[in-house]
Amino acid sequence: MNEEHFVGERTPVKIPVAYWAFHRQYRRAYLHYAQLQLGDERMAGQVVHMVFLSLLHGWDRLMEEANSAASAWAHLKEAVSEVLLCEGREPALPETAAFARVRRAVLEDSRDEFAAMESSAGLYPAIARLPGRQFDVVVLHYVLSYTTAQTARIMGITDATVRSHRLHARQRLAQDLGIPLDTDRNEE
DSSP states (O other): OEEEEEETTTEEEEEEHHHHHHHHHHHHHHHHHHHHHHSOHHHHHHHHHHHHHHHHHTHHHHHHSSOHHHHHHHHHHHHHHHHHHHHTOOOOHHHHHHHHHHHHHHHHTOHHHHHHHHHTTTHHHHHHTSOHHHHHHHIIIIISOOOHHHHHHHHTOOHHHHHHHHHHHHHHHHHHHTOOOOTTOOOO
């Protein structure tokens, strides 16, 4: 089943219902991720919009992929990287994630949150140095608060792979920050 929509000036296009389901399922996560990376809500919205237009344009090819979610995630990451490269800057994660924590602390009026934020001043730069997939898992799971299953679905990988990337990221972060790793901690 397709719906007819107009893309561009006057070109009617049949858009598959499956595309709209895909869009509904992933757009919010893509937007959150792009906002953290770019530090600009408007630019993130434009990038995500262009990614979804590109996915629509190659929809049939995407549906033939062995893992369409992983391919679409890679497309988003590439688009965000291209914007950062063109603008000659690094990802904005440390600034945007720290701001989100400050905002949450102010809203919740929690002194403990401020203390945690101060002690984690070096955490966000350390996260930014993680390898690609570990970085994505940490951002989606810890910074954006997606569950293991949601993170796996967004990235197009298994829950076990998310847990593995998360464990390796935690080990690397603990080593990088010179803190002991709580190996008894059982996460979701």
